[in-house]
Amino acid sequence: MQSKTTYREVLKWASSFLETCKREPTAAELLLKERLNWTKTDIMMHLNEEMPSDVKHQLLQDVSNHGSGMPVQQILGYGWFYERKFKVTKDTLIPRPETEEIVDNFLKGTSPDQKLTVLDIGTGSGIIGITIKKERPLFEVTATDLSSRALGVAQENAAILQAEVRFLAGDLTQPVKGETFDVIISNPPYISDDEISYMDESVLHYEPHLALFADNGGLAIYQRLAEETPAILNPGGEIFLEIGFKQGKKVQEIFQQAFPKAEVTIEKDMSGNDRLIRVKTS
Template identity: 50%
Template sequence: MLLQKADRDPEAAEYVLLERQDWRKTDLLLNERRPMPESVWQQFEQDVAQLKTGLPAQYLLGYAWFAGLKLKVNQATLIPRQETEELVSWIGEVYPATTSLRILDIGTGSGAIALALKQHFPNSTVVATDISNAALTVAQENATNLQLPVTFYQGDLWQALPASETKFDVIVSNPPYIATDEKKVMDYSVLNFEPQTALFADHQGLAIYERLAVEVAHYLQPQGNLFMEFGYQQALAIKTIFQNALPQHQVEIRHDLADWPRMARVY
């Protein structure tokens, strides 16, 4: 009720309580008539007070779940989303898990995509980049904690890569894709707490895709695949950008579980 009055997500309180107790929803139902221990109640009150400010539950807890991995997150990194798990799953459909690939994740943030792919393709070499040193610090910590070896480089898109890192079988990216004029309709918690540089891009959110399209062929193996996530209204623009830049390639658009066009494969 307190969160609803503050125009915040009321389910966030339940999510945090379940995570703090290491419970599933069935555990909550089994214990709903039992008195809450004083220490648990005090922590819950503190958590609700934080959630009322708009702080996302994952930042409050300090971690988020992605593809079965528990990842540290903070305000230097985006909170990984379920839609991005679908992008990882798509790559898993294209290649057998035992394949030895060279994989590049551009704009890795917390390392979610890179680490999930390393877990799924243990025989593969995974490289990840980000423009933010603060984000890469989090990503490296996640890689260490999960014992998933990924090589991280700091820099802007291709500029992050040393000369030795050239051709990849798979390039994947979930770049900033929100147009700045969309701020007025965005969720308060996302707009005020998640990193702006990981959210917004010029040219109606298409600037990074335009840059990827120009140079990706130089870094992709002849039979390689580029996978990307994008905004639900950008499918036609994405397809046009890559068909114009890479006329010899195919562009496939895939819908997410909510039936929005949200992912592309260029091959």
């Protein structure tokens, strides 16, 4: 590695190293861009230049960590969601495109001049609640989480992004008992224990199990939400829930029983997988 000095040479070596570790080779370039706050064009312009030793040292350290399984977002300490930078830690999930689609689906059915009360259950790093508040400033957004450490991260993100969100600590709807909301949205834990063997080790080792796994085949939190949300959802209100791609029918049945007169639908993500349960009451 000593002989590799230019950006082109170091990136080529780093990409090959990641490939041997069965990681995405393009992560090397992504890590470099994020560390230097560069664009793809910036890298192209510097390819034949010598890489400064401090930049090289940082990149090799980052690539080594990623090769060992650490997600890029955990290495950097942040992830991007809806074109905004959110701090992430071992106590929060990494922002994912599927969750962006859930938020986008909700926002498309609203307008900036509406005034809605929104509850984000299990907010984690705050990506859902904060994004909704930034995109719809007139909405009153409340976010809850059982993890005080996750809530601390969410509050940091809200302060940095200047989003006025009310954060409450507690289990599911317990912190807002007695209140009602127009919209409830959540990405709850939904992975069953028997799916552990199929999961990427980086997820198991670097993301909080509290936010990932649920009992009863991954359905336990949905069952609790179905019991608790009828008391706090306003007439005509809606619920948006991210689901595992094999859970659509079961979660649909759970909420149809809880809301017999509501329209409960399954919606797919861009990959064609079941990803969202939408409950629309009258």
